[in-house]
Amino acid sequence: MAKRKMSLAQKINVLRAGVMGANDGILSVAGIVVGVAVATSNSFSILISGLSGSLAGTISMCMGEYVSVSTQKDFEKMAIIAEKQHLEDDLDGVRQDMVNRYLAQEIDPQLANKAADELLGDDALDNVVQEKYGFNPKEFTSPHEAAIASFIAFPTGSILPMLAVTLSPVKMRIVATIVAVLIALAITGYVAAVLGDSNRVKSAIRNVVSGMMTMGVTFLIGQLFAR
Numbered sequence: 001m002a003k004r005k006m007s008l009a010q011k012i013n014v015l016r017a018g019v020m021g022a023n024d025g026i027l028s029v030a031g032i033v034v035g036v037a038v039a040t041s042n043s044f045s046i047l048i049s050g051l052s053g054s055l056a057g058t059i060s061m062c063m064g065e066y067v068s069v070s071t072q073k074d075f076e077k078m079a080i081i082a083e084k085q086h087l088e089d090d091l092d093g094v095r096q097d098m099v100n101r102y103l104a105q106e107i108d109p110q111l112a113n114k115a116a117d118e119l120l121g122d123d124a125l126d127n128v129v130q131e132k133y134g135f136n137p138k139e140f141t142s143p144h145e146a147a148i149a150s151f152i153a154f155p156t157g158s159i160l161p162m163l164a165v166t167l168s169p170v171k172m173r174i175v176a177t178i179v180a181v182l183i184a185l186a187i188t189g190y191v192a193a194v195l196g197d198s199n200r201v202k203s204a205i206r207n208v209v210s211g212m213m214t215m216g217v218t219f220l221i222g223q224l225f226a227r
Helices: 008-039 043-089 091-104 109-119 124-133 143-167 173-196 200-226
Strands: none
Touching: 008 043, 008 143, 008 173, 008 200, 043 091, 043 124, 043 143, 091 109, 091 124, 109 124, 143 173, 173 200
């Protein structure tokens, strides 16, 4: 049996889930272990809290990705069914809607009509769906692939703060963990921007700032319990 080849859009979907899963793993578990480390110097307690957070986060992220992408896939299927029925019931109406959308974009009327005729030729359903909704009917996003990517990425990302806080000297563990986490967040923010074709520096800074705020809140909570 031939192995299914993933399209670029499907690969990006998996990479997105992986990068976001790793980012959340780093940030969520870092917040937990920093807060606990402030409240107690017991390495075992810190490690157990981190492991618990990692397990809970992994399951939550995995199920969240599955439900989210499944909902998207259901919408895509319903859109295809609706457009198929629309084409069967009112082909002229579909054509006029398409022409009107082009005219609204100030495209020349002659060119708009020509484009509509060509799109409604071969593979009319695929062309209409892609033109109207912006996705390829032959390339559904996979909830299973997104869930698996998140399932692997979240605990992988959570390893960094747990190692930093448990392996560092007691007096340095908070600082070492914060520095390691901020570097990792800058990297995941940058990668996320590359995948989304957005501003790399802005994304990295935003990720680092959100990480600092999260760890700051948990640090203060840990201080309260430490007293």
